[in-house]
Ligand SMILES: Nc1ncnc2c1ncn2[C@@H]1O[C@H](COP(=O)(O)OP(=O)(O)O)[C@@H](O)[C@H]1O
């Protein structure tokens with residue numbers, strides 16, 4: 001079997017955009033077409049990386065999580081996830097579907113937290129061993145619409161990112177759109193206000209063209 005012959009798909013967009021719904025639908029579709037796939041997420045995806053996820057999303061001891069620390073925790077989780085799970089699956093010719101990846105780091109830690117994009121791009125490349133997604137689906141949604149969808153989701157309150165103000169999330173959205181514009185061959189941008197079924201259908205069309 002040749003090296004790294006799998007296909008790497010990432011889903012990006014704000015909370016509430018429908019990433020979790022659509023990754024599940026896509027995994028079901030690929031399986032029905034006889035293509036082996038794994039479903040994973042960032043930050044997280046392995047035991048160690050999920051521990052880092054808990055820290056980075058929910059830390060609330062009163063000690064500030066500095067932006068630089070947040071970035072390095074995201075990248076540490078990614079380095080582990082890529083080597084432990086993503087690359088091995090791609091090497092077995094599987095389709096890897098990942099809920100968030102490096103473009104989220106550009107959007108949140110770059111676009112919104114304002115850490116230097118050159119540092120982020122360097123660390124993204126380092127953490128992911130230079131393996132870029134073959135396809136990135138950006139589910140584009142306004143922060144207002146995203147919050148309306150998730151307002152009932154977290155009875156114990158929002159995590160550190162969801163607690164940020166609307167303006168933070170507007171910057172996240174813009175950074176996602178800027179990244180997509182810079183790499184149109186990798187990105188497929190979908191209006192996340194469409195129905196779940198309409199979005200699934202658009203994704204299936206893109207996947208059919210790429211894989212079947
Ligand atoms: N296209 C859609 N239209 C309306 N509601 C949606 C759509 N996609 C998802 N939802 C709903 O929005 C909420 C967030 O969806 P989810 O898939 O968890 O998004 P994400 O993983 O991006 O946060 C859920 O209640 C889900 O049922």
Ligand SMILES: [Mg+2]
Pocket residue numbers: 019020021099
């Ligand atoms: Mg989700």
